[in-house]
Amino acid sequence: MSVFYERFDRHDHGQGLKAHATHYCPGCGHGLVHKYLGEAIQSLGLQDRTVLVSPVGCTVFMYYYMDVGNTQAAHGRAPAVAVGHKLANPNSIVISYQGDGDLASIGLAEIFHAANMGLPITVIFVNNAIYGMTGGQMAPTTPMGLKTATSPGGRGRYDGSPMRMAELIAQLDAPVYVERVALYDAKQRVKAHKAITKGLKLQEERRGFSFIEVLAECPTHLKLTPAAAEQWVKDKMVPLFPLGVIKDISPEPWPEQPEPCFDAARVADVIGGATGEAQKFARGFAETGFGADVAIKLAGAGGDGAQTTALLLARAAIQEGFDATHIPSYGPESRGGTSYADVHVAASEVLSPAAPHPHVLVAFNAPSLAKFGPTVVPGGVVVYDKTVIAEPPPLPHVKVFAVPFAQIAQELGAIVVKNVVALGALQAATGLLPKESLLQAVRQALEHKPQFLALNEQAFERGVQAVEALKRAEIH
Amino acid sequence: MAQTRERPKPVLHPDFCKGCGRCIESCPKHCIEAGTEIDGATGLIPVQLRLDSCNGCSLCLEACPEPYGLDHESPEPRSSEPPHIPGTENLVAIAAKRRVAETIPDVRVPMPALRPLVVKGTYASAIGALLAGCRHFFGYPITPSTDGAELMAKLLPELEGHFVQAVSEVATINHMYGTGGAGLRCMTFTSSPGFSLMLEGLSYMIGAEIPGVVVDVMRAGPGLGNIGPEQGDIKIACRGPGHGTTQTLVYAPATPQEMLDLTMLAFDKAFEYRNPVLVACDGYLGQITGRVDLPSYMVKPGLPDWAVWGDAAHRPNLHTSILLNEADQEAHNVKLLAKYAQMIDREQRADLYETDDADVLIVAANTPARTAKGAVAVLRKQGIKAGLFRPITLWPFPIRALAPVLPRMKAVVVVEASNGQLEDELRLALSHADLHAPPPITNVRHYGGIMPQMNEIVACARAAHEATPSRRTRETEAEAAARVLS
Structure with a gap:
């Protein structure tokens, strides 16, 4: 039995002779390549495993003929589609069949990166030096000087020069087998047949990516008889595109791909889901004077830790059964730019997560305090780092706590915990969440770094104490 | 003892020979020559075989580009098969006729009870995808979507899945x-230029x-x-992403929770x-961290009967979007349109807040x-009965959820981070529903990376509220005048 369909029902509904004849012009090289591919699939017993990706070009209808799993790709994208199929079912035998316009022009990125990835797929590249389907335009592989529909004066200096795809592909590390073959005489045809079979065999053995370039005839657009076209390939193309094996290595096979995991316990673990209730410490939503939806802004420079503090706050609130949100906002720099965080903590639902007029501001540096201090609602709370802000702007409408975050952290031996000092200060200044609830969030964050736990707990406590001292001083 | 076996000689099916003559020079015994008689069925001139000295080397078969031109000896000529009657069936119907695979259904696997996650929107979406059974992610880094891709890069290998940059x-x-x-579930995260x-x-x-989920x-x-x-991709998302008769469901989550829920639904x-x-x-939503409750199940996907999987059962299947025959292409479009009509009928989702x-x-949306929900709360404190209609x-x-509440409204305020792309969807839906006299529609719009602010929404809604319905005509005239003057 052949790998060709008994009837080509997809070819114009298999009307008349189309049920058994291809749509190719007389003498076209594609039919030969189809035959060798079909016989290779058959001889290796791969018909039931094969997924054939048809390109755009004359072979767009390859699925009319080949009785295998078929898919038809967008122009140039066949190797990307092939990668998608191979990753979906590593046991499938995936063939990407492409012409020169498809592979060497519009699809350059896709072929190079599929080759570079090196998955065991087989690419058949049929190079006939011209665009066939669209009517004989210049291809990336057209020889210099050749007159085509889009190079009526002959391919010239503005048209680039013919691209040797097999050599380019062979330069990459990953491909295991690259050969260029031709079809112009019986000897070449035998070699082409063998090369295609070898490419498929290497895939079956999971050796890696193989690439077979076939120099083929397009008698119609070369305006030659089939015999003359064969001669033309021999005389004009072979000197440009030397035949033979360009690369042939035999590495260890790719390892077998394990089945994707759908075990619920494993998935739960991977997505970070924790079982059991988190401990709750709050007795209802705190009476802060700011209502049931409290807006907090934390502002500083990148590295100050404002985002971490914001996340700890949000996590603690959510674990208490409240709703909370956090929006980060950064300057364009990866490090050292501005870093602001808007947090909302609400009894039932955060309505608007931005905090243009926060109830509470935590400022890590002077520019942040100057920028956001005046936006805090009257009666609000401002906590800032006294270490780096010597002269705060006047903020008569709010309650201000000047706490030396950085200095305390330095005393504890690690400047990086200044944001945890700030978290403690925020807790004491607002009473928004119980201390234990925030400490629980700190402990969870350090689950895998227990050596830093005591330091962070101390930092938190020092922040709390600093604010309490300020409150006492105010009373006295 | 050496065995000799006579090798089969070639048979020519003249109807399938295009007369290219590639076989002629391939024959070392010169058994084939160019023909002289025109074939009545094809109008071409097939080659002629004289097989007296043929030794069955089959080099001519290797040289024939046609699958059924030169053949091994075959008992009956293929052209004697009954002719296929062309009808209205398209390729899909042909594929259906040949189908032997059976769909393996998806299974919902119970999940242990888990605490809520505190994660950002992109993470919630990625986790939703994992719970929905997606084990293949493809993507290209682009801010501000990349966090989701990075999480997939980290987690997928732990589930024997694939992340491909x-x-x-x-x-x-x-x-x-x-x-x-x-036939597998796959997705990407991208952002506008990538989209x-x-x-x-x-x-x-x-x-x-072909199914797939794109989070933009x-x-x-x-x-x-x-x-x-911004929300500047609403136009290309809703008016048909890509060329031709295209349409997709477009979900617009507003919270990290919905990023997870709607990704799973998608x-x-x-x-x-x-x-x-x-x-x-x-x-913003991509970056907003919030509370995300996890579902009680995850999906273990099956395999649909239409998959091109690479096995015997699915071998007859084909994926293609080229239908050369215009009638086939039109029939395919009609089929797609029927699918879109079903989506319009079944898939509308909206959230109504304080609209009663x-x-x-x-x-x-989004x-x-x-922000608008916050504005509704503020407006209500100020004594204005505002409500929110949020397309999901x-x-x-x-439109089906909007139509019944619309007659009670004195004014509609469309709030969006785009140049009116959401409002265009609203107006188009009104038009298709033959609702030609909606309340006056005003808007708060920002673009360029700036979001509509709550105070702007409040101010706009107040202004719209204070304008009585009877002033509508005059307002429209005033607006027109303002436009001319500006």
């Missing part, structure tokens, strides 16, 4: 064409009826724009309709809808 968004969507075509690059592939996926974290444009939040819908599904969120007694209706599906626009 594609060479571009163009390759990304075509990887999805492959994996989706194989533009995916439109070609989306059109092919829609044409070939919309950023400011046009062009490179900036990485601030996978189910993508496979239910065999069509890509878009999840469109703004850059409202007379000013704010319409907003993060602007949360941007396409189909949930």
Whole structure:
């Protein structure tokens, strides 16, 4: 039995002779390549495993003929589609069949990166030096000087020069087998047949990516008889595109791909889901004077830790059964730019997560305090780092706590915990969440770094104490 | 003892010979020559065989480009088979006739009870995808969507899944064409410029009826724009992503929770309709961290009967979007349109907040809808009965939920981070529903990475409320005058 369909029902509904004849012009090289591919699939017993990706070009209808799993790709994208199929079912035998316009022009990125990835797929590249389907335009592989529909004066200096795809592909590390073959005489045809079979065999053995370039005839657009076209390939193309094996290595096979995991316990673990209730410490939503939806802004420079503090706050609130949100906002720099965080903590639902007029501001540096201090609602709370802000702007409408975050952290031996000092200060200044609830969030964050736990707990406590001292001083 | 066996000699089927003559020079015994008689069926001149000295070397078979031109000896000529009567059936029908695979159904696997997660929007979406059974991710880094991709890169290998950083968004969507075509659940995260690059592939996926989920974290444009939040992709998402008769469901989450829920839903819908599904969120939502409750189940996907999987059962299947015969292409379009009509009929989703007694209706989606919710609370404190209509599906626009509340409204305020793209969807839906006299529609719009602010929404809604319905005509005239003057 052949790998060709008994009837080509997809070819114009298999009307008349189309049920058994291809749509190719007389003498076209594609039919030969189809035959060798079909016989290779058959001889290796791969018909039931094969997924054939048809390109755009004359072979767009390859699925009319080949009785295998078929898919038809967008122009140039066949190797990307092939990668998608191979990753979906590593046991499938995936063939990407492409012409020169498809592979060497519009699809350059896709072929190079599929080759570079090196998955065991087989690419058949049929190079006939011209665009066939669209009517004989210049291809990336057209020889210099050749007159085509889009190079009526002959391919010239503005048209680039013919691209040797097999050599380019062979330069990459990953491909295991690259050969260029031709079809112009019986000897070449035998070699082409063998090369295609070898490419498929290497895939079956999971050796890696193989690439077979076939120099083929397009008698119609070369305006030659089939015999003359064969001669033309021999005389004009072979000197440009030397035949033979360009690369042939035999590495260890790719390892077998394990089945994707759908075990619920494993998935739960991977997505970070924790079982059991988190401990709750709050007795209802705190009476802060700011209502049931409290807006907090934390502002500083990148590295100050404002985002971490914001996340700890949000996590603690959510674990208490409240709703909370956090929006980060950064300057364009990866490090050292501005870093602001808007947090909302609400009894039932955060309505608007931005905090243009926060109830509470935590400022890590002077520019942040100057920028956001005046936006805090009257009666609000401002906590800032006294270490780096010597002269705060006047903020008569709010309650201000000047706490030396950085200095305390330095005393504890690690400047990086200044944001945890700030978290403690925020807790004491607002009473928004119980201390234990925030400490629980700190402990969870350090689950895998227990050596830093005591330091962070101390930092938190020092922040709390600093604010309490300020409150006492105010009373006295 | 040496065995000799006579090798079969070639048989020519003149009807399938195009007379190219490639076999002539291949024969070492010179058994083949160019023909002289025109074949009545093809109008071509087939070659002629004189097999007296043929030794069955089969080199001529290797030289014949036609599968059934030169053949091994075969008992009956193929042309004697009954002619196939062309009808209205298209390729899909042919494939259906040949189908032998049976769909392996998806299974919902119970999950242990888990504490709520505290994660950002992109993470919630990625986790939703994992719970929905997606084990293949393809993507290209682009801010502000990349966090989601990074989480997938970290987690997928732990579930024996695949994360592929594609060479571009163009390759990304075509990887999805492959994996989706194989019948598996796959996705990508992208942001506006990347989404533009995916439109070609989306059109092919829609044409070939291949499912997949694209999460577009919309950023400011046009062009490179900036990485601030916008909703500027609503137009290309809802008016048909890609060339031709294209349409996809477009979900617009407003919270990290919905990023998870709607991503999960998107996978189910993508496979239910065999069509890509878009999840469109703004850059803010991608970054907003919030509470995310986990579902009680996860999905272990099966394998659909239409998959091109690479096994015997699925061998007859084909994915293609080319139908050369115009009648076939039209029939395919009619089929797609029927599918879109079903989506319009079944898939509209909306959230109505405080609309029961409202007379000013704010319409907003994504993060602007949360800001608008805040504005509703403020307006109500000020004594204005405001409500919020939040489309969860941007396409189909949930007109069925909007129509009944609309007559009670004195005014509609559309709030969006785009140049009126949401309002256009609203107006188009009104028109299609033959609702030609809606209340006056005003708007709060920002673009360029700036989001509508709550105080602006409050001010706009107040102004709209204070204008009585009877002043509507005059207002319109005044607006027209203002436009002319400006």
